Amino acid sequence: MNKTNLPNNLYEIRRGAGLSQEEFAEKLGVSRQAVSKWERGEAYPDTENLIVISEMFGVTIDELLKSENIGSDTKGEKAEENSDEEPVDGSFRVKVGDKVNLNLSGEITVDDDETKVKIDLDKGDILVDDEDGQVKVNLGKSGIVVNSDDGVKVKLGKGGIVINEDDDDDDFDDDDEEDKARKASKLSILYKIPYPIVATIAFLAIGLLADGWYWAWTLFMTIPLYYSLLDSIRKKRFTEFAYPVFTAFLYCLFGMLFTWWHPGWLIFVTIPVYYPIAEGIDRYIRNKNN
Numbered sequence: 001m002n003k004t005n006l007p008n009n010l011y012e013i014r015r016g017a018g019l020s021q022e023e024f025a026e027k028l029g030v031s032r033q034a035v036s037k038w039e040r041g042e043a044y045p046d047t048e049n050l051i052v053i054s055e056m057f058g059v060t061i062d063e064l065l066k067s068e069n070i071g072s073d074t075k076g077e078k079a080e081e082n083s084d085e086e087p088v089d090g091s092f093r094v095k096v097g098d099k100v101n102l103n104l105s106g107e108i109t110v111d112d113d114e115t116k117v118k119i120d121l122d123k124g125d126i127l128v129d130d131e132d133g134q135v136k137v138n139l140g141k142s143g144i145v146v147n148s149d150d151g152v153k154v155k156l157g158k159g160g161i162v163i164n165e166d167d168d169d170d171d172f173d174d175d176d177e178e179d180k181a182r183k184a185s186k187l188s189i190l191y192k193i194p195y196p197i198v199a200t201i202a203f204l205a206i207g208l209l210a211d212g213w214y215w216a217w218t219l220f221m222t223i224p225l226y227y228s229l230l231d232s233i234r235k236k237r238f239t240e241f242a243y244p245v246f247t248a249f250l251y252c253l254f255g256m257l258f259t260w261w262h263p264g265w266l267i268f269v270t271i272p273v274y275y276p277i278a279e280g281i282d283r284y285i286r287n288k289n290n
Contacts, residue, residue, distance in 0.1 A: 007041040009064050013057050014039075028052060187234050195226045215256040221249040236285050238278035244271055 014024045014035075021039075025032045028049055037043040045053070054061050119126050146154040199219045206216040228242035247267045255261040 006044060006065055007039050009066075010035075010045075010053070011039045013053070013059065013064075017057065027056065184234075187230060190230055191227075196223050199223055215253060218249055218253045218256070221245060221252070225249065236289075237282045239275060239282055241278075243274045243278075247271060 014021070017024075019027070021035045022032045025035045028035075030045075030049065034043065034045075038045055050061050050064060053059075054064060117126070199222060203216045203219050206212040206219075224242050224245050228240060228245075232238060232240040247270065251261075251264050251267055255264055
């Protein structure tokens with residue numbers, strides 16, 4: 001049985017019907033990966049599937065298996081045009097009908113029936129996803145890192161080429177990840193500090209040693225400020241900071257120390273101004289990191 005041109009014939013039948021590989025596979029009750037392999041000549045449909053295809057699209061099995069492309073014009077002009085549009089040798093090419101998306105965060109996504117390619121211009125990441133798995137390429141400060149979903153990592157950097165299958169290998173830690181780890185370690189130490197006890201000791205010390213009972217109680221207002229500041233840094237969100245408490249603390253402190261009750265109350269006017277600015281900064285950080 002001559003199956004030499006079966007991949008191209010299957011491809012032309014599917015494209016002629018206006019079906020994607022996934023839609024074609026659903027009609028036949030097979031996987032999209034199976035259709036992809038048929039069209040690339042890596043595998044062939046069995047006799048039952050050939051019969052279903054011939055009945056569904058009104059072609060004979062002989063026409064499916066013949067050496068000349070189905071529906072080809074004279075001298076194979078249409079076949080040549082289709083082969084330029086989508087090669088069956090497994091290569092990936094942007095062509096008419098593919099979905100290409102460029103968003104504001106610096107990502108380019110190319111999506112066709114077989115392969116998805118995502119390029120993040122800001123992070124330097126390239127993600128290739130097809131039926132054989134995922135491969136992620138990171139172009140970072142420490143070098144070029146290729147990470148496949150089967151656990152194999154290849155790094156090309158100043159130290160040469162390193163191949164590793166251990167996810168916990170420190171050689172593959174990027175500079176940014178190391179910085180994040182150091183910052184997280186410092187924050188964890190600050191979270192462990194019993195700040196309410198520190199504020200209470202400071203209140204008693206100021207009251208007893210400097211007779212500052214009148215204003216020292218404002219130190220208790222710094223307790224929610226302390227933890228909201230840590231949360232803001234950890235989550236990288238300015239809106240997490242308890243800014244209204246901060247303004248109340250400053251108003252009471254300077255009012256009691258320097259009798260700046262007026263015009264000190266103007267500080268409360270900054271509250272409705274702070275949050276729109278903070279939300280804008282948070283949105284910018286999220287878009288940059290995604």
